[in-house]
Amino acid sequence: MKNVPEPQSAVPVEAPVTRIEPIDFSTRSVPVRNQFEAWRSLMSPVIDLDLAGDRDGGFDAEQRVWDVGGFALTRARLPADGQTRVWQHVRKNPLDHWCFVLVNDGTGPSLPGSPAEPRQLFFRSLGRPFDGAAKDTSVLTLYAPRELFGGNLGGIDHAIDTVADRGIGALLADYFLSLEKRLPDVAVEDLPNVVEATRAMIAACVRPSLDRIEIAQDAIVATLMERARVIVGQNLRSVTFGPDKLGQALGVSRSRLYRMFEPFGGVARYVHRQRLLAAHAALSDPANKTPIIQIAEGLGFSDASGFSRAFKQEFGHSPSEARLAAAVGAPIASAIRRMSGVGDVSTDFGELLRRLRA
Structure with a gap:
C-alpha cells in the first residue's frame, strides 16, 4: 500500500490593511x-x-x-x-x-x-x-x-x-x-x-x-443646552417637532430659547442640521440598505429633491455619492474630492468638518 501524503494545512492569508490617508x-x-x-x-x-x-x-x-x-x-x-x-x-x-x-x-x-x-x-x-x-x-x-x-x-x-x-x-x-x-x-x-x-x-x-466654573447662571445655561441637545436627538424623526415643542419640553420662553441657539444659526437651523447629520450617518453605514427616500422621509424630509439639495449644500456631495463611498468601502478621507484648485481644497476641508459626527 502506497503512502498517501497528508494534506497540507492552508496558510491563512491576511486581509490587506487599509490605512487612512491625509x-x-x-x-x-x-x-x-x-x-x-x-x-x-x-x-x-x-x-x-x-x-x-x-x-x-x-x-x-x-x-x-x-x-x-x-x-x-x-x-x-x-x-x-x-x-x-x-x-x-x-x-x-x-x-x-x-x-x-x-x-x-x-x-x-x-x-x-x-x-x-x-x-x-x-x-x-x-x-x-x-x-x-x-x-x-x-x-x-x-x-x-x-x-x-x-x-x-x-x-x-x-x-x-x-x-x-x-x-x-x-x-x-x-x-x-x-x-x-x-x-x-x-x-x-x-x-x-x-x-x-x-x-x-x-x-x-x-x-x-x-x-x-463658579457662575451659577452659566452652569444653568450649559445644563439647558445639554438637555436641549438630548431632546432634539430624540425627536429627529418627528415631523411636527420644532422650536415651540423644544421650548415647551425645556420649560423656557421662546426668546430665551432663541438666545441659547443664536450661536448655531437658530433653533430651526440646528434641528435641520442634526437631521442631515443623521441622514449622512445612515447613508455612510454599508449595512444600511434602506432606500434613500425612506431615510429622508424618516427624518422629516417629505420632498426628495429638497432633501438632496439640502444634503449637498451641507456636505458638498449628494446622498447617492455618500452611499456609494460606503458601499465601496472607501476610507472617509478618500471619499473627499482630491482636486488641485485652491477653492476645491477649501471646500474639501469644510466638508470634512461639517460631516464630523460622534
Whole structure:
C-alpha cells in the first residue's frame, strides 16, 4: 500500500490593511502674490483670517488634515516672517465644534531673534465669538463635534480656555503629538477605538478646568443646552417637532430659547442640521440598505429633491455619492474630492468638518 501524503494545512492569508490617508495642501504651487488669499480660502470654513501687514509678499504655508471620522486632526506650518495674523470665528452658520489648539510644541522654527515660547494648549467653541492674533509657525489643531462628548463637558463654553502644561494637562498635549505621529500606521477599522480613546483623554484632562466654573447662571445655561441637545436627538424623526415643542419640553420662553441657539444659526437651523447629520450617518453605514427616500422621509424630509439639495449644500456631495463611498468601502478621507484648485481644497476641508459626527 502506497503512502498517501497528508494534506497540507492552508496558510491563512491576511486581509490587506487599509490605512487612512491625509489631505495635504500647500501654497507653494500658487503665485506668490496670491498665496495668502489661497490660505485664507482654505481656512474660511472655520475662521475669517487677515494679515496685519502686506498680503502680496508671499505666504509659504502648508496643512495636513487627518480625517479620523469622529474628529479631524490638522498640522499647519506657517511662515516664520514675524507677521501677525488676526482672525475671528466665522459668525454666519458657525460649526458646532470645539477646537483644541497646540502651539509652540517644538515642531516649527523659532522666530528670528525671539526667545522660545512655552508650549500652550487652548480649547475654544467655534460656535461662540472669538478674536485672536498670533505669529505661531507650527500649529496642531483637533476639531471635534460637540456631540462627541455627550453631556460630559457641558460647561466647556464657559470654562477657562487654557489647559495648563503640567500634570494631566501636559499629558493631553503629549497625547495629541503622539496621535499625530501614529496616525499614518492606523488601520481604518481601528478608527472607532482611536476616537473613543481621544474622547476619554480630552474629557479627563479638560474636566479640572470645568470644575472651576463658579457662575451659577452659566452652569444653568450649559445644563439647558445639554438637555436641549438630548431632546432634539430624540425627536429627529418627528415631523411636527420644532422650536415651540423644544421650548415647551425645556420649560423656557421662546426668546430665551432663541438666545441659547443664536450661536448655531437658530433653533430651526440646528434641528435641520442634526437631521442631515443623521441622514449622512445612515447613508455612510454599508449595512444600511434602506432606500434613500425612506431615510429622508424618516427624518422629516417629505420632498426628495429638497432633501438632496439640502444634503449637498451641507456636505458638498449628494446622498447617492455618500452611499456609494460606503458601499465601496472607501476610507472617509478618500471619499473627499482630491482636486488641485485652491477653492476645491477649501471646500474639501469644510466638508470634512461639517460631516464630523460622534
